[in-house]
Amino acid sequence: MKHAPLPHATPDYAGTAIFLHWLAALLVGGCFALGWLMTDIPGLTPTKLKYFSWHKWIGLTVLLTMLPRLLWRLLRTVPAMPAGMGRWQRRAAHLAHLALYCLLLAVPLSGLLYSQAAGVPVVLFGVLDIPALIAPDPGWKAVLKSAHWLLNYTLLALVCLHVLAALKHQFLDRDNLLSRMLPFLKHKQ
Structure with missing residues (x-):
């Protein structure tokens, strides 16, 4: 038996957009957790150095995956917001997404520049030397250390707000917004 369409149902994002979204979420979550863990290790141990390398690799991967994501976003239209969403909410959502994209570029770039200013070479996956954009400078x-910290926590706060907004729309507003990025939540119609 078919059900009537939901009054606020919205079209899904394309599979590529969904993949890039969740890839960024996974990478950023892992990079943040690793950054938190590595900075709590006292001294300069082999484990801490390994975690720093992994953190840099993940951060550079975020930066590199943002390029196709931005290209995809510029070339494709975004599904419309639910009809019942107020103007201020639409504007807030657009501004939040713009800020997320900016931070997903600024955080890894600030980390790269911080490493280079500290005189620490960045070698992606232990094989690809990243050219220095700036000379070592105390x-x-x-x-850059302060900027990287501030940008990271700004990103964390914005990601939390993004998640809370998505959950609010899915479970309080019941406008099926979250199912655009999690198609398995889509109600059978």
Whole structure:
């Protein structure tokens, strides 16, 4: 038996957009957790150095995967927001997404520049030397360390807000918004 369409149902994102979204979420979550873990290890141990390398690799992967994601986003239309969503909510959602994209570029870039200002070479996956964009500089090292920390926690706060908004739309507003990125939540019609 078929059910009537949901009044606020929205079309899904394309599979590529869904994949890139969840890839970024997985990478950013792992990178943040690893960053938190590695900075709590006292001293300069082999484990800490290994975690720093992994953190940099993940961060650079985020930066590199943002390029096709931005291209995909610029070339494709985004599914419409639910009809019942207020104007301020639409504007807030657009601004939040813009801020997320900016932060997903700024956080790894600030980390790369911080490493380079500290005089620490960045070697992607232990094989690809990343060219230095800046020379070692203790003054820039301090500034970039603070910037990287601030940008990370801003990203964390915005991701939390993004998740809470998605859950609100799915379970309180019942506008099926979350199912656009999690198609298995889609109600059978």
